[in-house]
Structure formats: structure tokens, C-alpha cells
Amino acid sequence: MxxxxxxxxxxxxxxxxxxxxxxxxxxxxxxxxxxxxxxxxxxxxxxxxxxxxxxxxxxxxxxxxxxxxxxxxxxxxxxxxxxxxxxxxxxxxxxxxxxxxxxxxxxxxxxxxxxxxxxxxxxxxxxPVERFRRITADWWAHRARQSLRHAMALLCLGASDEAVDWTRAGLVQTVKSWAAGLGETYLEPKWLSMQLDRTGRTDIRDRYWELETAAPRPGDADAAQDHLTACLAFAEDLGLSGVPRRPERLTVERVAGVTTWQTGERVHVIRGRRDVFALGHDAGAVWRSLVLGRPLPRVRATAADTGVADPGRLLAAFLRYGLIRLAWKGGGTVTPALPLAAPPGPVTPPPSTAQPLLSVRGAAVGGPRAIDLMPLPADRFAAAAMALVWSNVVVENAVEDVTGALQRGQWRVAELTARRAVHAALRGLFSAHGVHPLPADSDLVRRTDLLPPVTAPIGAHAGELLRRGVDSAEDGDALLAELRSYIALVRGAVGADSFPLSFDSADTWRATLQLGHDWLRVGAHLGAELPIEEARDLLAGQGAQPHQAL
Incomplete structure (x- = not known):
């Protein structure tokens, strides 16, 4: 000492x-x-x-x-x-x-x-110390296998720089396992050089340092492959079993609690009934190509058939976020971990900053390769999305009622129904930005300060419409024109400009029901509050209205 x-x-x-x-x-x-x-x-x-x-x-x-x-x-x-x-x-x-x-x-x-x-x-x-040596050696060996298998997977996915880091981790863990069997059980790797010196095996020590210093530079995928091969050979010489150079033994598996939901072309992946990831076009195509249980090289090849460039990087991101898992045939889930570091497990990225968060066709994303985490829990996400769709249905119904009232000269009816349309559109605006539960209708205009400043003109326009009265056909026509302009403004801001004219025809009503059904499935899965009781019947009928002839 x-x-x-x-x-x-x-x-x-x-x-x-x-x-x-x-x-x-x-x-x-x-x-x-x-x-x-x-x-x-x-x-x-x-x-x-x-x-x-x-x-x-x-x-x-x-x-x-x-x-x-x-x-x-x-x-x-x-x-x-x-x-x-x-x-x-x-x-x-x-x-x-x-x-x-x-x-x-x-x-x-x-x-x-x-x-x-x-x-x-x-x-x-x-x-007994001898027993503890064996336990520690086995513990390090397990970690070495996980790190080296993970490195093999990353190389298969084209993430060579990450693979090099995990290869180096596996190298340290392998030699720590070997040294522990000789009595060097101190866990912290910082004294590894002195531990290797004390084993008296200069051949092992020198080979380790040769491999450690030979780690390739970033961006050299071929060198990363060669380095992993050399480290695997060294590990085998030190008695580490279970890591042959056979990436086909890695399979892509389902993660418990991860589910997929599609609305329109947008793919949403929910993790643990809590986190919602919205996938861009390319990420969604790769996700839809997955066939779980297949060997990793085959999964990557299938993903490449989608035409998406560098699909391995997206598969690596799915793995990193815990949306898929890797298993080693006969060896369980691959769970790499580093000593004295954060515990292993899925990464949670920073929440998406896209605004608004939602459209009737799906969550907003930052680009075609995006795997964006929604900044609100899954049940609120689903409830807000359902409220967005339902608010647009109410808008369509209210506009139809305003039109009919004006045709009959029912000025007060038109006035009140127009206000209903204004409030419903505002509810959609708030829902698209993830606000749930919603403020009371009477408070919506005053609470637009909760939304991004860019929506301020919408709030001002809504305030003007809510104060409008109707005393004549001319007033009514002007109100209806302004109401339609306001609705178009709101829908353009929230990605609902293609919302079906729900009550225009059987086809548009059917399209409305299908759109609502897509979101209701997500909400029911998460136990989110449904917008209206009738939604349960729509869900039970799988998107069809209940009294439809077969």
C-alpha cells in the first residue's frame, strides 16, 4: 500500500x-x-x-x-x-x-x-474469495458478450463508429473477466493497467494494449469490421464463449408494450402506453417493412427494398429508442451496458418542437427520417387527437345548420350556431397544439395566449365573429363568408384543410367515420376519454355506422 x-x-x-x-x-x-x-x-x-x-x-x-x-x-x-x-x-x-x-x-x-x-x-x-472470483469473472463475461454482440449488430446496420465504441467496451470487459479469474476483481476499469501488470502475463497485457490502441478512426467501416474480428479472436483465446462472428444469429424481436398505429400515411409507435413516437415518411416505410423474428441481416435487406436510403441507421434508432429489441439465438435479449455509466435501457430523445403537434391525419414530424417523441403522454395525445377530429365534425355540422337557418331567415338561430362553429374550430386549434383537457368554450378566446404567437390572428378573428350579429340576409351572407374564411384559416394552421365535408354525401360521411375510427382505436387502447358516447359504437363497428345494410 x-x-x-x-x-x-x-x-x-x-x-x-x-x-x-x-x-x-x-x-x-x-x-x-x-x-x-x-x-x-x-x-x-x-x-x-x-x-x-x-x-x-x-x-x-x-x-x-x-x-x-x-x-x-x-x-x-x-x-x-x-x-x-x-x-x-x-x-x-x-x-x-x-x-x-x-x-x-x-x-x-x-x-x-x-x-x-x-x-x-x-x-x-x-x-469465499475463490467463489467471488468466479462470480465476478462470469459477470464481466456476460457483459462482454452483450457488448460484442451489440457491436456486431451495429456493424450490420452500418453504424460503424458506434460499433467501434462497443467493441472497445467488449474488449475491456473481456480482459476484466479474465483478470477476475486470477483474483483481480476490483471493478473500476481505471486501474486495469496495474491489474494486468500484476497478473504476470505480459503476452495478454501487450496484446490487449495493441488492440486497444488499434481502434479505427471514425468513418472507416472496413477497419471497424477488422477490429471487431481481431477482438473476437482475442476474446475466444481468453475463454469467452458465445460470440462467434455470425450476425445471422441476431434476430429482431418485439418489445412488450410497443404498439403501432397508423392514421392516414402517418405511423405512430407507442412505447409502454406512455410515449408516442411519430415517424416521418422514410422512417415509417422502414418500420412497416419489419417482420419480427427474422435475422438482423435479412431485416436490413428487406428495409433496403423500400428504397429508403441507409435504412440501417433508422433500424439502429428504433433499437436505441427501445421500439425493437435484438436477441441472440439461444442467448436471450442483447442488453449492452458500460461500467460506472448510466444503466442500460431505451433512450428517450428530447420532445419534438413541431407546432402544431397534431393534424387530423397524424402527428407533425420534423422530416422524412424523423422519429419524433411527442411532448405529451400517450393518453393525452390520443384524447387531443380525438378532440381535434370531433371538433371538425362539429364545425361541419354547425356550418350546415348556419346555412339552413339563413335560408329560412332564422337570424338568431344562425347567430348562435355560428358561435358554435367558432368555438368548435378553436377547440380543434387547441387540440392540435396538445391542450387537453380543453378550457371552457366561453374561455377559449381569452386562453389563446397558451398557444404560439403565430396563432394570435386566429384568436382575434374568432373574437370578432363571436361579437357579430345577424339582422338581415346581407348580414347573414357576410357572416357565413367570414365564418368559412375563419374555418379555412384554422384548418390550414392545424393540417385539417383536407378534412372531409362530413355531411355533404354518403362518401364524405364514410371518410369522416374512417378518420375518426383510426384515432378512436388509439384512444380506446390507452383508455383515453372518448369525445362522445356514440364513439363507442363507431369503434365497435370498426368504422362503419351501426345501421348499415350488409
């Missing part, structure tokens, strides 16, 4: 003097200095072990003693026994063993007793 026994005892005395008195502790030094590593900047990590069964805090106390940073952790014998037992019980499934748990146990088992030696050794005896 870089510190003498006397120096450690002195630091311990001064540290204990700053802690509350009254508890008898066994004390052991853990961490990099106890392992024989460390430098003048390394922490002094003291673990205080008590006989009690209490749940002692996990968070350390940080002290500054004689110019050194000292961390004091406390653990009861029961807590340590529980941790060591959990490692032993989890050994059969190394992929599920927590890195934090393994690290805590490793630090205890390789610690240097300073006081209460008998108690410290009693704790260590709960998990």
Missing part, C-alpha cells in the same frame, strides 16, 4: 474523533489503496462494521484529515451478510446482478482490517 500501517491508524484515530462516540466498531480499509493501487489524490475509505442488526446509512460521511479526503461508511453485520448472500444467490443470472452490489461486496472482501480483525474476517468468510 502507498500508506504505512502507522499512517493509516493515525488517520483513523483522527477521523473517529470527529464522529459520535458510544459505538464499538470493527474498522477495515477498502477501496483502491487497500487494493494496492491509489495515488496521493486517492480517498481514504474506512468501513465501520457494527454487531447490531440496524439499517445503517448507505451515504458516507466525508471528512478532511491532514490534507487527505476520508470517507467513512458504516454497515451492520446483518447488512453485509444480506449483500454477500444476494451476490451468491444472483450468481446464476449474472445479467441481473447489480454493479453497485457487486462493487460493495468486492470492496469488503478485499479490504484491509485495521481494528476488530476477528469480526472483519468473520464477515469475509461468508463468501
Amino acid at each position: 502507498i500508506l504505512t500501517e502507522d499512517r493509516l491508524q493515525d488517520l483513523l484515530d483522527k477521523s473517529l474523533a470527529e464522529l459520535p462516540h458510544g459505538t464499538e466498531w470493527a474498522v477495515t480499509l477498502e477501496g483502491s489503496i487497500a487494493e494496492g493501487f491509489g495515488n496521493p489524490s486517492s480517498d481514504i475509505d474506512f468501513l465501520l462494521v457494527g454487531r447490531s442488526d440496524d439499517d445503517l446509512p448507505t451515504m458516507p460521511s466525508l471528512l478532511f484529515v491532514d490534507g487527505r479526503r476520508v470517507e467513512i461508511r458504516t454497515r451492520s453485520v446483518r447488512q453485509l451478510a444480506d449483500q454477500l448472500r444476494a451476490v451468491e444467490e444472483g450468481a446464476e443470472r449474472p445479467g441481473r446482478l447489480s454493479e453497485d452490489l457487486l462493487n460493495r461486496c468486492q470492496r469488503v472482501l478485499h479490504s484491509h482490517p485495521l481494528r476488530g480483525h476477528a469480526l472483519v474476517e468473520e464477515v469475509k468468510a461468508m463468501l
Whole structure:
């Protein structure tokens, strides 16, 4: 160690003097200095072990003693026994063993007793060091397999730069597994050079560093392939099994809770009943080409048949966002992970900034290759979309009623029905921007400050129409013309300018029902509030009206 026994005892005395008195502790030094590593900047990590069964805090106390940073952790014998037992019980499934748990146990088992030696050794005896070596080696081996399989997949998808990074991760994990089998179980990779030196195997050490420094430059796909092949050969020489150079063993599989919903040409993918991803034209074409359960190279080839350029990048994005998963034939899901990093799992990108968010034909997207996350949860997304469609149906009905009232000279009826059309169009405008639940109709004009400034003219126009009266045929004609102009303005702003003239003919009504049905399916799946009770019948009839002759 870089510190003498006397120096450690002195630091311990001064540290204990700053802690509350009254508890008898066994004390052991853990961490990099106890392992024989460390430098003048390394922490002094003291673990205080008590006989009690209490749940002692996990968070350390940080002290500054004689110019050194000292961390004091406390653990009861029961807590340590529980941790060591959990490692032993989890050994059969190394992929599920927590890195934090393994690290805590490793630090205890390789610690240097300073006081209460008998108690410290009693704790260590709960998990023999040879057994712990095997568990740690298996844990690293599992991670190495996952990283190298993931690198193989990324190369298949044309993401060579990402593949190089995961190849390097797999290389580190492979050699850490090998070193752990020789007793070098310290988890942090930063001391790997010293660990390799201590194994005495200069041939392994030198080959590792040769591969580590030979990682190709960005953009060189051929070199990335060669590097992965060399690392796989090295891994095999070190005894790592389960990673032959056979990408066809990788299959594309369904992810639980991921569903697909299409409205018009827009494909929406819902993840975990919460997150909605809207796919641009190219991304949607690649998504629709997927046949789950097929080998990855075949899936990529099928995606290429869509005519979309570089479809592998889109498949890699689907994988990154957790919309699909990869499995290794006979080896389960591929779940790569890095030490001391964020936990593995799907990435959630920043929400889309497109405005408005919704149109009657689907969510707005940023481009043909977009895989955009909607900035509102799935149930609100579906409810807002259904409200958008229904508001347009109400607008169509109201305009028809205004026209009929004006033909009969029913000025007050036309006045009130026009206001209904104005409010319904505003509800569509708010819904298209993801506002749900909606403000009351009487408050809609005042709440346009919730929307982007570009919509201000629509709000002003709505306010003018709501104040208009009708006392003559001339007033009525002018109101109807302005109402149609206002509706066109709103629909143009929310992508509903192609909305069917619902009550014009049987064909336009059928088109309206089909459009509504597309969104109702999403809403019903998510348990979102339906816009009207009749919508349940439309859903049950799969988009057809209930009293239709067969």
C-alpha cells in the first residue's frame, strides 16, 4: 500500500474523533489503496462494521484529515451478510446482478482490517474469495458478450463508429473477466493497467494494449469490421464463449408494450402506453417493412427494398429508442451496458418542437427520417387527437345548420350556431397544439395566449365573429363568408384543410367515420376519454355506422 500501517491508524484515530462516540466498531480499509493501487489524490475509505442488526446509512460521511479526503461508511453485520448472500444467490443470472452490489461486496472482501480483525474476517468468510472470483469473472463475461454482440449488430446496420465504441467496451470487459479469474476483481476499469501488470502475463497485457490502441478512426467501416474480428479472436483465446462472428444469429424481436398505429400515411409507435413516437415518411416505410423474428441481416435487406436510403441507421434508432429489441439465438435479449455509466435501457430523445403537434391525419414530424417523441403522454395525445377530429365534425355540422337557418331567415338561430362553429374550430386549434383537457368554450378566446404567437390572428378573428350579429340576409351572407374564411384559416394552421365535408354525401360521411375510427382505436387502447358516447359504437363497428345494410 502507498500508506504505512502507522499512517493509516493515525488517520483513523483522527477521523473517529470527529464522529459520535458510544459505538464499538470493527474498522477495515477498502477501496483502491487497500487494493494496492491509489495515488496521493486517492480517498481514504474506512468501513465501520457494527454487531447490531440496524439499517445503517448507505451515504458516507466525508471528512478532511491532514490534507487527505476520508470517507467513512458504516454497515451492520446483518447488512453485509444480506449483500454477500444476494451476490451468491444472483450468481446464476449474472445479467441481473447489480454493479453497485457487486462493487460493495468486492470492496469488503478485499479490504484491509485495521481494528476488530476477528469480526472483519468473520464477515469475509461468508463468501469465499475463490467463489467471488468466479462470480465476478462470469459477470464481466456476460457483459462482454452483450457488448460484442451489440457491436456486431451495429456493424450490420452500418453504424460503424458506434460499433467501434462497443467493441472497445467488449474488449475491456473481456480482459476484466479474465483478470477476475486470477483474483483481480476490483471493478473500476481505471486501474486495469496495474491489474494486468500484476497478473504476470505480459503476452495478454501487450496484446490487449495493441488492440486497444488499434481502434479505427471514425468513418472507416472496413477497419471497424477488422477490429471487431481481431477482438473476437482475442476474446475466444481468453475463454469467452458465445460470440462467434455470425450476425445471422441476431434476430429482431418485439418489445412488450410497443404498439403501432397508423392514421392516414402517418405511423405512430407507442412505447409502454406512455410515449408516442411519430415517424416521418422514410422512417415509417422502414418500420412497416419489419417482420419480427427474422435475422438482423435479412431485416436490413428487406428495409433496403423500400428504397429508403441507409435504412440501417433508422433500424439502429428504433433499437436505441427501445421500439425493437435484438436477441441472440439461444442467448436471450442483447442488453449492452458500460461500467460506472448510466444503466442500460431505451433512450428517450428530447420532445419534438413541431407546432402544431397534431393534424387530423397524424402527428407533425420534423422530416422524412424523423422519429419524433411527442411532448405529451400517450393518453393525452390520443384524447387531443380525438378532440381535434370531433371538433371538425362539429364545425361541419354547425356550418350546415348556419346555412339552413339563413335560408329560412332564422337570424338568431344562425347567430348562435355560428358561435358554435367558432368555438368548435378553436377547440380543434387547441387540440392540435396538445391542450387537453380543453378550457371552457366561453374561455377559449381569452386562453389563446397558451398557444404560439403565430396563432394570435386566429384568436382575434374568432373574437370578432363571436361579437357579430345577424339582422338581415346581407348580414347573414357576410357572416357565413367570414365564418368559412375563419374555418379555412384554422384548418390550414392545424393540417385539417383536407378534412372531409362530413355531411355533404354518403362518401364524405364514410371518410369522416374512417378518420375518426383510426384515432378512436388509439384512444380506446390507452383508455383515453372518448369525445362522445356514440364513439363507442363507431369503434365497435370498426368504422362503419351501426345501421348499415350488409
